Amino acid sequence: MTRPTVPLASAASPGIAAILADLARFVRRPRVLVPEGLRRLSSWKVLGVLYALHVAVLLLVTLPLTALIQSQLGLTPPDAFDQLPAGWLFPVTVIAAPIIEEMLFRGWQSGRPRALWLLGCGFLGAVVIAGQAHGLGPLWITGGLLGLALIAGAGWFALRRRPAPGWFRSGYPVIYWLAALVFAGIHIFNYGNASALTALLVLPQLWAGIMLGYTRQRLGVGAGMLQHAGANAATMALALLTGM
Structure with a gap:
């Protein structure tokens, strides 16, 4: 690789x-x-x-x-x-x-998988918090965030040794400019x-x-x-x- x-x-x-x-x-x-x-x-x-x-x-x-x-x-x-x-x-x-x-x-x-994993968990956390505007109760929001925190930590540990995948490196020029925009x-x-x-x-x-x-x-x-x-x-x- x-x-x-x-x-x-x-x-x-x-x-x-x-x-x-x-x-x-x-x-x-x-x-x-x-x-x-x-x-x-x-x-x-x-x-x-x-x-x-x-x-x-x-x-x-x-x-x-x-x-x-x-x-x-x-x-x-x-x-x-x-x-x-x-x-x-x-x-x-x-x-x-x-x-x-x-x-x-x-x-x-x-581009390391553990970093991308945390990014995905962060977006899911934002979706859970946004659920408050749609009637999701505080207990459900708290439980969802605690569950995501456990999942995020487990993924961070499990993926800690994996390098950035080839698709991320090859697509990075687009990623860089999209992130800036x-x-x-x-x-x-x-x-x-x-x-x-x-x-x-x-x-x-x-x-x-x-x-x-x-x-x-x-x-x-x-x-x-x-x-x-x-x-x-x-x-x-x-x-x-x-x-x-």
Whole structure:
């Protein structure tokens, strides 16, 4: 069985040009990698370069472009966090959202069966919780979630040694782009009066999906969470400084 592609060797600290070239190759041809993690100093350098690029394009290109589109088309600004109690905006956007969104959209992109198993169990859990709106009682919901938790744990243990299947590796370019597009698309719900044109306002999230998909493969899901949190913090800082 073909093994996943190993990232750019980093026995010596890679240069900025080498990091950016590897990113460009990945975006042209996304592939399943063996993440380096953040155990080495050189890996932190890679994360720093990726974060700097992520935030630079975010602040200098995608956010200004989105603001221009919004003003020219008369689209309403996002209002998803307007109902949050005072003091909750920072922990939700900089701590909770990066962890939850990285696990949901990129945690399983190793392609390992145990990760895909947990993803499936998570979707079933969401279906069980949604059953409340259709009259499913709390005891049934609690029992269903406990049962799913046991099934998820058993599957995680049973599948722990299995590598990513060939179909996942060969189809990963499509998976990578679909995940980035869905990640961007789900943020349309940040806008209360969303329309078809609102899709033009999620360019920052599409850029984030592209960058974070690479970070997940190159450095791991933990590094993606840190990058995601830092990008959200930079966006919040810009909003506070400009009074947005």
